[in-house]
Amino acid sequence: MKEVYLRQLANELEDLQVSTSPTGRRSYSVEDMHKIRKHLDQVGRGNRRYLPHRRDDEALQIISVMNFKGGSGKTTTAAHLAQYLALRGYRVLAIDLDPQASLSTLFGNQPETDVGVNETLYGAIRYDDARPMGEIVRATYIPDLHLIPGNLELMEFEHDTPRALMKRKVGDTMFFHRISEVLDQVAPNYDVVVIDCPPQLGYLTLSALTAATSVLITVHPQMLDVMSMNQFLSMTSDLLREISSHGALRLQLDALSRDAF
Ligand SMILES: Nc1ncnc2c1ncn2[C@@H]1O[C@H](COP(=O)(O)OP(=O)(O)O)[C@@H](O)[C@H]1O
Ligand SMILES: [Mg+2]
Incomplete structure (x- = not known):
């Protein structure tokens, strides 16, 4: 967007907090850019969608x-991807699934x-006393980028699941469907969910x-790392085969089209 056009738009909107340097250079905050995008989308200038x-x-x-x-x-990629998408106007939920919580x-x-029990x-x-997702989601300093933080309590899921499998009753949601099920609760609020896995x-x-519609596997471009990724892929496909034979798994991976973002 051209500087002059931005200036004109900023004049149309009253509640922006544009700061101007002594040399006259203007800086727009991330909130300002978000308000400008919203404004452009509402007035519908041109064919572009400013809030996609x-x-x-x-x-x-x-x-x-x-x-x-x-x-x-993984974490670096997840953080940058979530922030990039939110800055482009998407409504993004970033989930930290790693107990190390980077x-x-x-x-x-x-x-x-900063992260308490059941947060x-x-x-x-x-498996018991689950909270609604709406109570767990937090705002971040970027508008429309929300976060579900992590900490060591996530490990509990690894310990609870074998017990839950033993005591399983008909109708209980199996471990592999639990994330997709809770995401359904907040799905209308978002365009993209980015999950940083352990x-x-x-x-x-x-x-x-x-739960994924796309999987991103990060790898160092080195022989040993690529070989280890091969093991990861073959273990994953074995496990998925096992899961699908037990729980009618319907894994749906949509390829991300090049111009989707
Ligand atoms: N694309 C990249 N190029 C160079 N260094 C990177 C890149 N992505 C991550 N790093 C660095 O590699 C280290 C590990 O990254 P991190 O995202 O924490 O990995 P993981 O989450 O898989 O453990 C960090 O110091 C990070 O700054
Ligand atoms: Mg990490």
């Missing part, structure tokens, strides 16, 4: 970032002090995989 919210016939996109190797760039830290939420996704997917193929990761 999904239409009724478009599915919520759930992108799970995974690999069982730590340090392969994504939460990047968003300014200290897992030990991670565990609170919503636990560096292991546990129940949390399998549930995120089942």
